[in-house]
Amino acid sequence: MGVKLRDLVHPANLRLSELKGKRIAVDAYNMLYQFLATIRQADGQPFTDPEGRVTSHLVGLLYRTSSFLERGVLPTYVFDGKPSDLKASTLRARSLVKERAQAAWDEALAAGDLELARKKAAQTSRLTREMVADAKALLESLGVPWVQAPSEGEAQAAWMARRGDVWAAASEDYDTLLFGAPRLLRGLGAARGASRGEDTVMELLETPKVLEELGISQEELVLVGVLVGTDFNEGVHGIGPKKAMKLVGQHLGWEATLQSAGLEPSGVEAVRELFLHPPTTEDYRLRWTAPDPAKMREVLVVAHGFAEDRVQKVLSRLPTAAPTPGTQTSLEAFG
Numbered sequence: 621m622g623v624k625l626r627d628l629v630h631p632a633n634l635r636l637s638e639l640k641g642k643r644i645a646v647d648a649y650n651m652l653y654q655f656l657a658t659i660r661q662a663d664g665q666p667f668t669d670p671e672g673r674v675t676s677h678l679v680g681l682l683y684r685t686s687s688f689l690e691r692g693v694l695p696t697y698v699f700d701g702k703p704s705d706l707k708a709s710t711l712r713a714r715s716l717v718k719e720r721a722q723a724a725w726d727e728a729l730a731a732g733d734l735e736l737a738r739k740k741a742a743q744t745s746r747l748t749r750e751m752v753a754d755a756k757a758l759l760e761s762l763g764v765p766w767v768q769a770p771s772e773g774e775a776q777a778a779w780m781a782r783r784g785d786v787w788a789a790a791s792e793d794y795d796t797l798l799f800g801a802p803r804l805l806r807g808l809g810a811a812r813g814a815s816r817g818e819d820t821v822m823e824l825l826e827t828p829k830v831l832e833e834l835g836i837s838q839e840e841l842v843l844v845g846v847l848v849g850t851d852f853n854e855g856v857h858g859i860g861p862k863k864a865m866k867l868v869g870q871h872l873g874w875e876a877t878l879q880s881a882g883l884e885p886s887g888v889e890a891v892r893e894l895f896l897h898p899p900t901t902e903d904y905r906l907r908w909t910a911p912d913p914a915k916m917r918e919v920l921v922v923a924h925g926f927a928e929d930r931v932q933k934v935l936s937r938l939p940t941a942a943p944t945p946g947t948q949t950s951l952e953a954f955g
Contacts, residue, residue: 623793623794623795623798623845623848623849623850623851624794624848624849624860624861625794625797625844625845625848625861626794626861627860627861627862628834628844628861628862628865629794629797629825629830629833630833631806631823631824631825632823632824632825632826633821633822633823633824634805634821634822634823634824635819635820635821635822636688636691636693636819636820636821636822637691637819639688639691639692639693639787640691640692640693641692641694641944642693642694642786642787642788643694643695643696643785643786643787643906644688644693644694644695644696644786644787644788644789644790644805644808645695645696645698645767645776645777645780645781645785645786645788645789645790646695646696646697646698646777646789646790646791646808646809647698647773647774647777647789647790647791647792647793647796648697648698648699648700648755648766648773649699649700649747649773650773650774650791650792650793650809651680651681651684651697651790651808651809652677652680652681652747652751652752652755653745653747654680654792654809655676655677655679655680655681655684655809656674656676656677656680656745656746656747657742657743657745658680658742659676659677659679659680660676660738660741660742662734662738663729663734663737663738663741664725664729664734664737664738664739664740664741664742665741666741666745667679669923669924669925669926670925671925673750673924674751675924675926677747677751677754677755678754678755678758678919678920678924678926681755681758681759682758682762682920682931682934683934684809685759685762685764686762686934686937686938689762689763689764689911689938689939689943690937690938690939692943694908694943695764695790696764696765696766696767696780696786696906697755697759697764697765697766697767698766698767698769698773698776698777698780699752699756699766699767699768699769699773700769700771700772700773701768701769701770701771701772701773701899702770702771703771703772704771704772704852704894706852706853706890706891706894707851707852709854710851710852717743718743718744718745718746721740721741721743721744722740722744724736724740725737725740725741725744728740754919754923754924757915757919758916758919758920760912760915761911761912761915761916761918761919762911762916762938763908763909763910763911763912763942763943764908765904765905765906765907765908767780767901767904767906768901768903768904769899769900769901770899770900770901771898771899772795772799772898772899774789774791774793774795774796774799774801775799775894775898775899775900776898776900776901777789777790777791777796777801778796778799778800778801778898779799779800779898779900780904781801781802781803782800782801782802785906786906787803788801788802788803788804788805788824789801789803789804789805790804790805790806790808790809791804791805791806792806792807792809794845795845795850795851795895797825797827797830797841798841798842798845798850798895799895799898800827800838800895800896801827802826802827802828803824803825803826803827804824804825804827805822805823805824806822806823806824806825807820807821807822807823808822827841834865834869835869836865836868836869836871838896839874839892839896840868840871842892842895842896843864843868843874843877843878843892844861844864844865844868845895846878846883846888846891846892847859847863847864847867847868847877847878847881847883848860848861848864850891850895852891852894853888853891856881856882856883859881864881867880867881874892908942908943909942910939910940910941910942911935911938911939911940913935916931916935917931
């Protein structure tokens, strides 16, 4: 979900080939859920192994990550930790959406409406601990590092980009901007053509430019998000992005702006603190290595019944030596 900022920002186009040599912190859950939603059979059923365990996320992760490595792009996947208590209502709402979608999917299948069934099935995706563990094992076999965030993966990815450890954070959620990422890549996970050798186009948002265009500070960008609503607060009824921007653009300050919108400042102070000072960790090492064919075979062929010739085909396209990162460019801290 995330905060709705699309109407306020003007992203630049960026081709996948332009990311060669760059390190990218990928919001892992965000991307894995994309795979679970889109890599499905005609009736909406996810792909599974002979034991009935879902493998759609592994299919997507294998082909998408290998396509990045082929092009010299260096992803590191950042996994969510314990969600903030502020997210409880959002998680309950998402669970309800999944339950309703499951019922609608069953009805569509019974009616023989495969198009509707597939659409509803995409909304039922669930990511289990076992699926996450398999994803991490696959990344290790590909020689790709992963990072365990203490809480929100977007916040950790944004912090890593701010430190200059990676060039950008990749996610579909604009929340990443509120968490302070200097650069946000959108569309990296949806770059389906990348697996076919196409030089796909993504969106690049540079937060300093966004703030300059809007004429606001980083804290005021968080204020816009709070007024519109985020995964951590409901926002104000009747206030969309443009109206929120109009209010914040008066530069009345945090408390006065919230009060003018009918929000009690103390009620969202924790949300402000979460975006400006989120839980993060320095306990990670970004090191890319050569793929490990034996481990990849163990994760995919032995454990999940992937066809060995398909795995070998992917391996044949991957660099056999450890990739070399290019020079990283960090942006100065912004207010």
